Amino acid sequence: MESENQIGVLEFLLLGLSEDPNLQPILFGLFLSLYLVTVLGNLLIILAICSDSHLRTPIYFFLSNLSFTDICFSTSTVPRMLMNIQRHSKAISYTGCLTQVFFVLVVAGVENSLLAAMAYDSYVAICHLLWYSVIMNPHLCVLLIVLSLTISVVYDLLHSPMVLRLSFRTELEILHFFCELDQVIKLSCSDTLINNILFYLVSGILDRVSPLGIIYSYIKIVSSILRMSSTGGKHKAFSTCGSHLSVVSLFYGMDFGVYISSVVTDSFTNTAATSVMYTVVPPMLNPFIYSLRNRDM
Template sequence: MKSENQTGAVEFLLLGLSDDPELQPILFGLFLFMYLVTVLGNLLIILAICSNCHLRTPMYFFLSNLSFTDICFSNSTVPRMLVNIQRHSKAISYAGCLIQVCFLLVFGGVENFLLAAMAYDRYVAISHPLRYSVIMNTRLCILLILLSLNISIVDGLLHSLMVLRLSFCTELEVPHFFCELDQVIKLACSDTLFNNILVYVVTSMLSGVPLLVIIYSYIKIVSSILRISSSGGKHKAFSTCGSHLSVVSLFYGTAFGVYISSAYTDSTRKTAIASLMYTVVPQMLNPFIYSLRNRDMKEASRKLIRTSPFL
């Protein structure tokens, strides 16, 4: 393998989930279906919240932003895969790969912070109900969104710019259906020690802090619920955060599962399939989780569908 720098004219090959030509139409149909469900489901959530004045609360404000982030996250990976399958090509340009890496880091980071903000919102609603509107005011909600977006953009640009300093070899096969940062760094011929340290440190901080916020919030939530005397009050309090807890479990559970599978398996194909579980599946299931478990969302969605001439 040559170790010369070919960054100017390099192309990456996305190996995808299978090399079998007979499976490509099946994969195309499956991913197209999942993509459409993701976009339409999350778009329905956004429209239902925007069209219902009763849902203009901090919780649903964060939920609409989460749905928008899920749409953007899905747009960063699936359309490129569908185009490659349709064209019978695995190639993605160097610039296209870096842009995909950046977008995945940005929208993945925003989703991570949004889940933490939603956990804090539920903590305030249950533990400090009388001060909820004062604490979770419009200014704070917008500030949390902007802070999440800015931190995630800096993170995405930082890692993308650090990849620019690397020299790449001639055989650039990414064993995924998208350009994952770790896999791209592994293909470099130059020293990647600083890149790997940066990935480890920044990922630990930007993933660990929101996770700690979520854990702390739910510890306080459980403590507050246990002090409620009536069983009906306890059930109502639990139901207000059930959907969010399901989404958090799905998001972090799939991400943790991918980490475990990549650490204990040598099969790149199995790792690629596992990556599907956190890049496509959670974004597709989130609208169903909130629609099926939340009575207000179910009613708003039904009203939107009944009144809209396009649905």
């Protein structure tokens, strides 16, 4: 099969959610609405935290960063899809596609790490309440944010040189509405063994560190709550971590659902639809979860 190096590749084709032209206006209106709700909801969270001195605590510091990350996550995928629908085009340049791949990896990694940092904050607040202000000091909070970003960027940089060395076929159809790393690797006509090993090895390690940290934190939290004698104390403790637990369940529940779905079937419609579940839905729902379940917000 004819192939080209990365310099000769002009564009990839994002097949989107449907090839039916009659559905394109509906999809445009739907995803524009979802994107605006996501941006507005998360911006309101950030503005509320910045404007209210009572919300300048570690958990809300992490929440404001999570909201900013959610805005970036949606912005990295949805606007390009809307642009393609508006232009009646599926094309995205080679540079644009790889830029989107790397940006999505960084933002997703930061969100993953932020959820672990917020779980640790809940653990300290419930299990070490008297030491909370000492442990969760501003320096540690900033350090956790910097560490999250650093890990995500390093993870991204591990993949970048390996993807840039690949050559591609001339048939470059991606079964998504955005460029995803594993989909791009599948389109290459080069030997991708090293890429696949690196992808599954590094992803397997990093993608499990945060969930394991969250699980450990909540095991300690539940154990501490069960030892409380006061019913009111138990209720207050559960309400402290209720919003975060809901967001964690949504984020990893969607991710697990996408994984199961990809194992069961690999059809175009299923692949494209499930990609929406972990890139669009969680960033849109997170502000509602924290607003409705949190008295302060």
